[in-house]
Amino acid sequence: MAPAIFASPLPLCVCLLLASGFAEAGKLLVVPMDGSHWFTMRSVVEKLHHRGHEVVLLVPEVSWHLHTSLNCTVKTYPTSYTLEDLNREFMIFSNSHWKTRESGGFSFFMNPLSDVFKYIFSHCRSLFNDTKLVEYLKDSAFDAVFLDPFDMCGFIIAKYFSLPSVVFSRGSFCHYFEEGTQCPSPTSYVPRGLSRFPDVMTFKDRVWNYIALLMEHLFCHRFFKYALEIASEVLQTPVTAYDLHSPVSIWLLRNDFVLEYPKPVMPNMVFIGGINCLPGKPLTKVSNLSFSILKKTGLGHKNAETNNKNKIELLT
Known part of the structure; x- marks a missing residue:
C-alpha cells in the first residue's frame, strides 16, 4: 500500500530550500514537463543548482527537449513509445485544432483526447515499472519535489513518497487549481480561463461564465481520466484530482497579481511574475x-x- 496523504503543515525544509544564500542547501527532485514548459523551469533549476542545492532531474528517455545538457544529476527511465510516435501524434493533434480554430475556445473541450496526451501521461507508469529507479528515489531522502502540474506525474511521485511538493506553473486551465488550494473563485466575479470575459461582467456574461465552468468539469474529468487511472494503479487506491492537488505545499505562479483578475489568493501562493520576460535593457x-x-x-x-x-x- 502506498503511503498516506502528506497532510502536515508547510515543512521548514521547503522554506529553506527556496530561500537565498543564507539557507542550508537541500536535495530537490525535479519532475519537469516536456516542450515549452521546460524552457522556463530550466532557468529556475539552473539557479537552484548554482545556489548549492543538490538537484536530481527525472526525465523519460524519449522527449523533445528534456535531454538538453544541465550541470546536475539526471535520471532517465524507458518509455513504451518512440520519438516518432510522439511526433506523429502531436502533428495529428496540432492539425486537428488548426482546422477548428474558427469555432472558438470552447471547441477545445469538444474534441476527443489525443493520443499524444496518453503518451505524456503513460511515462509515469513506465517510471514506476523501473524498480531500480524507484528504490533509488526511496533511498535518496529528498527534501521536496519540484514539479510542473500538467502531466500529473510529479503529484503522483510526491504522494507516493510522502514528500512536500512545490508546483511551478502559470496556472491551471481546470477547476482543480481552485479546489485543491481551497481558493474561492466565484463565477459571478472571476472569469474562467478561456471565457475572455472582462473582470466586470454583465448578467449574460456571468451565465456564460457558469456554463464555461460546467464544461470545464466535463472536459477536465475526461482529459485527466487516463492520468488518474495510472495514479490509482501506482498508489493502489482510487485517486481523484483533488487528492493529488490538495497536498501541495507551495504554488509558484509564473504571473503577476496585478495582471490577473481580482480574486482571493491563499497564503501558499507565491506570484513570481516577470520570469517569462526577457531581461530589461538599460536606459540610454x-x-x-x-x-x-x-x-x-x-x-x-x-x-x-x-x-x-x-x-x-x-x-x-
Missing part, C-alpha cells in the same frame, strides 16, 4: 556633451521654433 545614458554642444552653437539667439528643431538634429 544622457551625457553632458550634448548640452555643451548646444551652448557652443549659440542656439539661444534664435527663436524657439528653430531652437527645438536644431536640438533634435544635434541629439539625433
Whole structure:
C-alpha cells in the first residue's frame, strides 16, 4: 500500500530550500514537463543548482527537449513509445485544432483526447515499472519535489513518497487549481480561463461564465481520466484530482497579481511574475556633451521654433 496523504503543515525544509544564500542547501527532485514548459523551469533549476542545492532531474528517455545538457544529476527511465510516435501524434493533434480554430475556445473541450496526451501521461507508469529507479528515489531522502502540474506525474511521485511538493506553473486551465488550494473563485466575479470575459461582467456574461465552468468539469474529468487511472494503479487506491492537488505545499505562479483578475489568493501562493520576460535593457545614458554642444552653437539667439528643431538634429 502506498503511503498516506502528506497532510502536515508547510515543512521548514521547503522554506529553506527556496530561500537565498543564507539557507542550508537541500536535495530537490525535479519532475519537469516536456516542450515549452521546460524552457522556463530550466532557468529556475539552473539557479537552484548554482545556489548549492543538490538537484536530481527525472526525465523519460524519449522527449523533445528534456535531454538538453544541465550541470546536475539526471535520471532517465524507458518509455513504451518512440520519438516518432510522439511526433506523429502531436502533428495529428496540432492539425486537428488548426482546422477548428474558427469555432472558438470552447471547441477545445469538444474534441476527443489525443493520443499524444496518453503518451505524456503513460511515462509515469513506465517510471514506476523501473524498480531500480524507484528504490533509488526511496533511498535518496529528498527534501521536496519540484514539479510542473500538467502531466500529473510529479503529484503522483510526491504522494507516493510522502514528500512536500512545490508546483511551478502559470496556472491551471481546470477547476482543480481552485479546489485543491481551497481558493474561492466565484463565477459571478472571476472569469474562467478561456471565457475572455472582462473582470466586470454583465448578467449574460456571468451565465456564460457558469456554463464555461460546467464544461470545464466535463472536459477536465475526461482529459485527466487516463492520468488518474495510472495514479490509482501506482498508489493502489482510487485517486481523484483533488487528492493529488490538495497536498501541495507551495504554488509558484509564473504571473503577476496585478495582471490577473481580482480574486482571493491563499497564503501558499507565491506570484513570481516577470520570469517569462526577457531581461530589461538599460536606459540610454544622457551625457553632458550634448548640452555643451548646444551652448557652443549659440542656439539661444534664435527663436524657439528653430531652437527645438536644431536640438533634435544635434541629439539625433
